[in-house]
Amino acid sequence: xxxxxxxxxxxxxxxxxxxxxxxxxxxxxxxxxxxxxxxxxxxxxxxxxxxxxxxxxxxxxxxxxxxxxxxxxxxxxxxxxxxxxxxxxxxxxxxxxxxxxxxxxxxxxxxxxxxxxxxxxxxxxxxxxxxxxxxxxxxxxxxxxxxxxxxxxxxxxxxxxxxxxxxxxxxxxxxxxxxxxxxxxxxxxxxxxxxxxxxxxxxxxxxxxxxxxxxxxxxxxxxxxxxxxxxxxxxxxxxxxxxx
Ligand code: SAH
Numbered sequence: 001x002x003x004x005x006x007x008x009x010x011x012x013x014x015x016x017x018x019x020x021x022x023x024x025x026x027x028x029x030x031x032x033x034x035x036x037x038x039x040x041x042x043x044x045x046x047x048x049x050x051x052x053x054x055x056x057x058x059x060x061x062x063x064x065x066x067x068x069x070x071x072x073x074x075x076x077x078x079x080x081x082x083x084x085x086x087x088x089x090x091x092x093x094x095x096x097x098x099x100x101x102x103x104x105x106x107x108x109x110x111x112x113x114x115x116x117x118x119x120x121x122x123x124x125x126x127x128x129x130x131x132x133x134x135x136x137x138x139x140x141x142x143x144x145x146x147x148x149x150x151x152x153x154x155x156x157x158x159x160x161x162x163x164x165x166x167x168x169x170x171x172x173x174x175x176x177x178x179x180x181x182x183x184x185x186x187x188x189x190x191x192x193x194x195x196x197x198x199x200x201x202x203x204x205x206x207x208x209x210x211x212x213x214x215x216x217x218x219x220x221x222x223x224x225x226x227x228x229x230x231x232x233x234x235x236x237x238x239x240x241x242x243x244x
Contacts (some may be wrong), residue, residue: 004072004103006096008089008115013200014130017041018235023087029079032072035086035207036224037064047112050079065095069102076108087224089117093143093169096181103115117141119167122199123228126206127239135231138164144171144178145225157185165230166167172225173220179211184192187211192233197225198231208233 004047005024017025024032025044033042035055042051054071056064061073075082090096090112103110119141120130130139140160146153154242160166160182171178174193183189197205207219212227218225 002076002078002080002082002108004076004084004101004108004110005113006084006090006110007086007113008094008117009033009041009085009087010116011088011118011121011200012038012198013124014038014040016121016200018113018139019114021113021115024081024083024111025085026154027081028083030069030075031083031085032075033085033105034087037085037153041085065098069099070097072099073102073106073108086115087118089115091184092117092119098241115171118199118224118226120195122226123194123232124165125200125204125242126194126196126228127241128194128228128232128233129239129242130167130228132153132203132232132235135235136163136165138168139230141163142166142168142171144168144174146174151205151243155181157181160229161185163231165228168227168229171227172218172223175227176215178227179214179228187229191228191229192231193229194236195221195223195225195227197223199226200242206236206240206243208236 007021016144028045028049030050032052033053054068065215072084084157086094124128192211193214194208195218207218
């Protein structure tokens with residue numbers, strides 16, 4: 001009886017993989033993986049394990065999601081241990097829910113193995129705590145993949161008037177719109193924000209700025225990158241442990 005493991009690969013640093021993820025990867029007959037999953041993880045697989053790349057580049061999809069669902073299903077018909085490896089956590093903008101529902105519909109058993117999401121770990125490696133006593137009592141994790149100016153925008157801009165932390169994933173391309181929109185809802189032009197590229201890896205780059213100058217300062221920064229907006233960004237001065 002085959003089993004699929006919808007598995008979080010963590011944000012990049014290979015040691016941020018969970019022990020459970022490590023176990024199923026070593027047992028896998030096939031690993032179906034994304035662009036964001038650190039490829040070094042594949043070295044953990046046993047000899048003869050098959051690898052299937054279904055990665056997505058920023059914006060363009062190598063395979064549409066319904067085809068990925070079908071690839072997972074077809075592999076589950078053929079192999080006993082199927083690992084679907086995804087960057088970060090499978091349920092944080094990872095479409096793991098759609099994959100699980102598809103398997104359920106076809107009667108395939110599966111486990112979810114949560115991963116450390118980039119949303120909190122990438123700021124942590126930049127020395128930015130997403131909450132901090134007296135500064136931020138909550139944090140929002142937002143997909144900025146859509147255009148914030150589109151009529152159908154689902155981003156709840158009005159919720160961002162407090163000083164709580166906002167973490168935008170998939171937002172690099174929309175950074176000009178994000179910063180403009182936040183100033184429009186009343187945040188000061190010099191409000192702190194940071195862009196972190198390739199977080200938790202040796203290529204990690206952190207750019208700190210303000211809503212007004214962050215677009216200019218981050219021109220050409222490589223993806224994947226996330227955006228942190230909030231007063232917690234200033235704590236980095238004391239907390240940037242990873243770069244030191
Ligand atoms: N499921 C993933 C998120 C998928 S969306 C998770 O839980 O982390 C992909 C977005 O995640 C990217 O566009 C980027 O904004 C962010 N991201 C993922 N890994 C990152 C990294 N190492 N550094 C910076 N941002 C990262």
